[in-house]
Amino acid sequence: MKFELTETHQMIQQTARQFAREELAPTVDQRDEKEEFPYEAVKKMGELGFMGMMVSEQYGGAGLDTISYVLALEEIGKIDAAACVIMSVNNSLVTWGLETYGTEEQKQKYLIDLASGKKLGAFALSEPEAGSDATNQRTTARRDGNVYVLNGAKNFITNGANADVVLVMAATDRSKGAKGVSTFIVEKGTPGFSVAKKEKKLGIRSSDTVSLAFEDCGVPAENRIGDEGSGIKFALKTLDGGRIGIAAQALAIAEASLEAAIKYSQQRKAFDHPIAELQAIQFKLAEMATDIEAARCLTLYAASLKDHNQPFGPAAAMAKLSASRAAVHCALEAIQIHGGYGYIREYKVERFLRDSKITEIYEGTSEIQQLVIARSLVH
Numbered sequence: 001m002k003f004e005l006t007e008t009h010q011m012i013q014q015t016a017r018q019f020a021r022e023e024l025a026p027t028v029d030q031r032d033e034k035e036e037f038p039y040e041a042v043k044k045m046g047e048l049g050f051m052g053m054m055v056s057e058q059y060g061g062a063g064l065d066t067i068s069y070v071l072a073l074e075e076i077g078k079i080d081a082a083a084c085v086i087m088s089v090n091n092s093l094v095t096w097g098l099e100t101y102g103t104e105e106q107k108q109k110y111l112i113d114l115a116s117g118k119k120l121g122a123f124a125l126s127e128p129e130a131g132s133d134a135t136n137q138r139t140t141a142r143r144d145g146n147v148y149v150l151n152g153a154k155n156f157i158t159n160g161a162n163a164d165v166v167l168v169m170a171a172t173d174r175s176k177g178a179k180g181v182s183t184f185i186v187e188k189g190t191p192g193f194s195v196a197k198k199e200k201k202l203g204i205r206s207s208d209t210v211s212l213a214f215e216d217c218g219v220p221a222e223n224r225i226g227d228e229g230s231g232i233k234f235a236l237k238t239l240d241g242g243r244i245g246i247a248a249q250a251l252a253i254a255e256a257s258l259e260a261a262i263k264y265s266q267q268r269k270a271f272d273h274p275i276a277e278l279q280a281i282q283f284k285l286a287e288m289a290t291d292i293e294a295a296r297c298l299t300l301y302a303a304s305l306k307d308h309n310q311p312f313g314p315a316a317a318m319a320k321l322s323a324s325r326a327a328v329h330c331a332l333e334a335i336q337i338h339g340g341y342g343y344i345r346e347y348k349v350e351r352f353l354r355d356s357k358i359t360e361i362y363e364g365t366s367e368i369q370q371l372v373i374a375r376s377l378v379h
Contacts, residue, residue: 003067003300012068016075019048024080031082031206032351037162038083038206046117050076050087055095059107060116066241066303070248077252078259081355082207084252088245089158090114094121094167097183097238101226110165110185122163123242124154124186124212125235131156132368134169135178135232139214141170146221148172148184150214153196156362160210161195164188168214169231181231185223192217203354241306242363243316247299250323250359254295257330257352258288261337264347268339281337288330295323314376321369324359331356 005013023041031038045051053069055061062068069091077084098111113119130136139152150170160166166186173180186193196211226234262285265276275281298319305312331353335342342349360366 003297003304005067005071008064009068009071012064013071013075015048016050016072019044019050020076020079020083024076024083028080028082028206029345029348029351031080033205033345035200035205037208038080038086039162041080041083042086042120043117045076045083045087049117051090051117051120052095052111052115053091055099055111055115059099060112060114061095061099065307066244067300067307070244070299070303073245073248074252074255077249078256080206081249081253081352082204084249085204085246086120086159086207088242088249089123090121092242092245093123093238094165096241097123097167097225097234098185100237101183101230101234103222105222106185106225114165119164120159120162122157122159122166123238124157124160124166124168125239126154126156128153128155132365134235135181137169137171137174137181137231139168139170140174141172141182141184141219143172143221144218147218148182148221148224150184150186150192150217150219152214154212154214156199157210157212158207158362160212161198161208166193166212167225168212169235170214172228172231176229178232179229181235182228183225183231183234184219185225186214186217186219190217190219201358203351203356203358205354239363240313240316243320243369244299244302244306244312246359246363247295247302247316247319247323250320250327250356251292251295251299253327253352253356253359254288254292254323254330257327257334257349257356258285258292260347260349260352261285261288261330261334264338264341275337284333284337288326288333291322291326291329295319295326298322314373317364317369317372320359320364321366321373324356324366327356327359328353 049062052061057063141148196213302315302319334349
C-alpha cells in the first residue's frame, strides 16, 4: 500500500514541526531535568487543534483523520516525547472514547472543552493489581440513588495530576468479573478524589504520572459512560486506538535517534575520516533506517484501517510492537555511535533511550501486543 500525503496532511505535518522546533525544543532538556509539566506548550497545542484532532468540529475538534494525527504526533515526538504522550492520551484515550461512547449531554459538558484544549483529560484503568490483567479491578463503584460512590486507587496515570477530567474504570459488580466493570467521568475537585503520588520516572519526565485515590467519591449517575458492565469493552476499544498513538511516539523517538546518529557520524572523525565512512557505522545506520521504515508503514496502515472503519486492533498492536522495538534499538545504537558522548546528558541521545523504553510497556506491554496479534491469527 502506498501512502500519499494530501495537502492537508503536509500542512499539518509542517505546522506540528514548526511548533515543536519553536515552542518545545528550547525548553525540552530543562523540563526533562526538572520534571516540569509543559503547561504553556499544552495550551498552545490546544489552540492549534492538536488536543482534539479526530473529534468532530461540532464538538470543538479539528475533524481530521488518524493519519493527520499520526503525522502531528511524529513531529512533536521527535522533539519532546513527553509532550507527545500528553497529546496522545487526550486524543486517543479521552476524547475519542467520549465522542464514540458518550451521551450528547456528556459531549456538550466535557468533550467540547477537552477537544479544544481548554481542559485536559486522563484515562484511569491501571491499578496496583490490574496492569496487563485489566479485568482485575479493585476500585469499586457502588450505586446509591442517583450517585455512584467510588473507592479504590489507580496508578501510572498519565496527565493525572493536571487533568480536569478523568475517565475511571471501576467495578460495579465484582462477581461478574470483566462484565462487571463500568466507566465514569470524574471531575477534578470532586470530594473524595485526590492525587496520591507523583512518580519519579526514567523517561518522559516532564509528563506527569501519578497515583489517584478515591475515598467515598460521589459521582453523578449521568457521568457513567455506556451501560453498567461495559467498562472493559470501552477500555479495550479505546486502547486499540491509543496504540496507534504510542506507535507514532515510538516512531518519532527512533527517527530522532537516527537523525542524531547520522549528524554525529558525519562530524566525528577517527583515523582522519568521518566515522560515517566506516562500514560498521554504516551497517548500524542501515538497520536503524530499515526498522523505522517498517514501523512507519505499519503505523500508517493501522491508521488507514481506522480511518476506513475497518478492524484495526491487530494492526495497531503490530504497529506498536514494531515501533517500540525500533525506538529502543535506534536509541541504543545512537548512543553506541556517539561513544562516550552518548552517555552524557549534553548529547540528547541518552534522553531518547530513557524516553523509548516506556513505549514497550504502557498501553499494553510488548507481550500483550503479541497476544493480541496471535489471537487474531488462531481464533
